[in-house]
Amino acid sequence: MTDQAHPLIGNNTIDPEALWQDVMETARFGATGKGGICRLALSAEDHQVREWFRSSCSSLGATLTTDTMGNQFARIEGEEAGLAPIAIGSHLDTQPTGGKFDGIIGVLAGISVLRLLKETGTRLRHPVEVVNWTNEEGTRFAPAMLSSGVFAGIFTPDYALSRTDNNGVRFETALAAIDAAGTQPCGVHPLAAYLELHIEQGPVLEAENCTIGVVTGVQGMRWYEVTVTGRESHAGTTPMSMRSDALQAAARLMASIQEIALNRPPHAVGTVGMVSVRPNSRNTVPGEVSFSVDLRDPSDDVVIAMENSFRERAGVLSREYGVSIGIREIWDSPAVHFDQRLIDAVSFAARSLHLPSREITSGAGHDAAYLARIVPATMIFVPCADGISHNESESATREDIAAGANVLLQTLLIADRQLDALPASGG
Amino acid sequence: MTDQAHPLIGNNTIDPEALWQDVMETARFGATGKGGICRLALSAEDHQVREWFRSSCSSLGATLTTDTMGNQFARIEGEEAGLAPIAIGSHLDTQPTGGKFDGIIGVLAGISVLRLLKETGTRLRHPVEVVNWTNEEGTRFAPAMLSSGVFAGIFTPDYALSRTDNNGVRFETALAAIDAAGTQPCGVHPLAAYLELHIEQGPVLEAENCTIGVVTGVQGMRWYEVTVTGRESHAGTTPMSMRSDALQAAARLMASIQEIALNRPPHAVGTVGMVSVRPNSRNTVPGEVSFSVDLRDPSDDVVIAMENSFRERAGVLSREYGVSIGIREIWDSPAVHFDQRLIDAVSFAARSLHLPSREITSGAGHDAAYLARIVPATMIFVPCADGISHNESESATREDIAAGANVLLQTLLIADRQLDALPASGG
Secondary structure (H helix, E strand, C coil), X not given: CCCCCECCCECCCCCHXXXXXXXXXXXXXXXCCCCCECCCCCCHHHHHHHHHHHHHHHHCCCEEEEECCCCEEEEECCCCCCXXXXXXXXXXXXXXXXXXXXXXXXXXXXXXXXXXXXXXXCXXXXXXXXXXXXXXXXXXXXXXXXXXXHHCCCCCHHHHHCCECCCCCEHHHHHHHCCCCCXXXXXXXXXXXXXXXXXXXXXXXXXXXXXXXXXXXXXXEEEEEEEEECECEECCCCCHHHCECHHHHHHHHHHHHHHHHHCCCCCXXXXXXXXXXXXXXXXXXXXXXXXXXXXXXXXXXXXXXXHHHHHHHHHHHHHHHCCEEEEEEEEEECCEECCHHHHHHHHHHHHHCCCCXXXXXXXXXXXXXXXXXXXXXXXXXXXXXXXXXXXXCCCCCHHXXXXXXXXXXXXXXXXHHHCCCCCCCCC | CCCCCECCCECCCCCHHHHHHHHHHHCCCCECCCCCECCCCCCHHHHHHHHHHHHHHHHCCCEEXXXXXXXXXXXXXXXXXXXXXXXXXXXXXXXXXECCCCCHHHHHHHHHHXXXXXXXXXXXXXXXXXXXXXXXXXXXXXXXXXXXXXXXXXXXXXXXXXXXXCCCCEHHHHHHHCCCCCCECCCCCCCCEEEEEEECCCCHHHHCCCCEEEEEEECEEEEEEEEEEXXXXXXXXXXXXXXXXXXXXXXXXXXXXXXXXXXXXXXXXXXXXXXXXXXXXXXXXXXXXXXXEEEEECCHHHHHHHHHHHHHHHHHHHHHHCCEEEEEEEEEECCEECCHHHHHHHHHHHHHCCXXXXXXXXXXXXXXHHHCCCCCEEEEEECCHHHCCCCCCCCCCHHHHHXXXXXXXXXXXXHHHHCCCCCCCCC
């Protein structure tokens, strides 16, 4: 794709102050004492921000549609009849101790685009829609990205509506409680393309002084639950030679995860995040240790190779320690590759705005990962301080967010001129 | 010491059937569905077994004394005036899911000795006392061996009486509730020697087909709380090179415990029994990992050397992983060496009874460990199935228990003839 200044927008850019003010205004809904946000999906606070979204978009001339999963679409019509909308979106729900930026800037940047279109009196060829996907975080209703998942056909509506929170409240009930369900069946909503601006949630862009992450896809990821079973015995009376110590075998197996990931540079990562020991007593040789394993790489082949190495190591340790080792895969999320034309457009937009950029793979899941299954999609990352996210201290600068929104705008303009040949999704 | 058949006891031995019957009878007080016992110190069940002890000993002609910690002493007078008693004892309280043998056989073997003395009309030179120490297990009132500890001057009576259980009930109140406190001040009770028969609570005797463990002392033991602090980060978005993974450093440090113990054969043992991970989330690189370390060896010097190796390894890993590692010693129990004359007597008794025996160090704490601070003391171990203890499936055979009781009897006879030159304790 190539680009020139848009005939109507010209050199206008999104208003960084208005965008920042929107960030600060939405941060009031569920604000925590430590500067973060607690705005669980379909909570009273989520209701507040959803109403804010509705009224802000309406006042910019957008038409609101809500689907049966509560996904909100704010639409500005385009000039050419028959084109599906290009959507810009993300989510407004947060973790229980979340920050002001994760997901939120993706929606607010979309609103900034609507504002610019209104202020410059611009109509694009395609309709433009800003989307707020319901329950992306998955904290209140697991799994994450539930409603974009239904939209993309990953989950059935019945499955999604019957999810329950920790208090046993069904997703469907929570939707009704804040009157958040619309009438449009989820997924029956054509889209020409999907763009999502997000904070990186990692340390790479900041460390390399890059303002823009050109996101090429989402890592493949597998989760495992590993259980090492030895023989519980007295820590004082059992000689070393007569032990079947589940923890000693598990410690070596957990340590192998680091080696296995380091052996497959540059992208592979491996993490042991949860550990549980039984009976967890100071003076008892552990009889059972369970731990989680998280393996990721942009290539599914590398993830599989890591798993194979891990299983091999487990076999060796099982024999060496006289323990049994069970490895159960509990989640498999294949790698996602974003649309190459949109990736190129983001890269071009960053260059044309003289913003330092680099290609990057998303290590976390995003609504865009599901959207990419059904429609040309891509993402734009901006840095966050120290790579910290899902935390009340999550932080991103006004300048970087504005830069990301401008790259989003330029990408939209390129897509608007060149993506119309693509088939629309949904419907 | 040397030995000959006792002029009065001759070749008589304790009655194995009566001893086994006592084991089965006491097992009724607090019996669990799985064949174990739940008889927490000073509970209603403990009260039952204490009354049983009192009445059984009384019917054998013994005089009961109870001290202010509830320790029960059942005394048969000796022939020579002015000699302090030789005590045989252990405890009748159990773990919440305890077995029928731990502690119990030590007291019941004492009762078997009283029975034999009565049946054969034998009086020894010294008085003989059977002792039931209160709250050995430490499950209801921590710490363990509370009342033998007061007896030996390890704990003050005020400290002990003010211990509380999980419901906030004071030890003193629990004593009064079952009328278990006597008037004799704890510790003001002369003893010439102390002998304790116990199941091994480990797998060594069974594995080596030894009936008798000649216990030479109790291992020195130190407990540590280790905290590894790294930096919490996202498991998907943080490259391996930018992590400060507390779990990866901790896994290697936990694994080092095994090497450190194996480097100091034949007795050293090292155990990581408890692990705690923060935030303990599948997709978060752990920011903090805490774990317990238990190091033991019959020589305090070896325990110290192991600690030094561990600290050295922690220093290396701290630098390598960019984590901070705190090591806090939370308990130091120096090694106990039993009285060599009594150890020799046990060894001789086993040989003279043609019972296979080996020297062994106790890996667990026992009342005898505290008694040894103030009076010549030793222990005799008998095997337990698979080394399992503190468990409802704890098991020992009638034959092994009887063999242990006979070694106890012979040791008593040797001590009776040869220990009178020793100063009596207490008083």
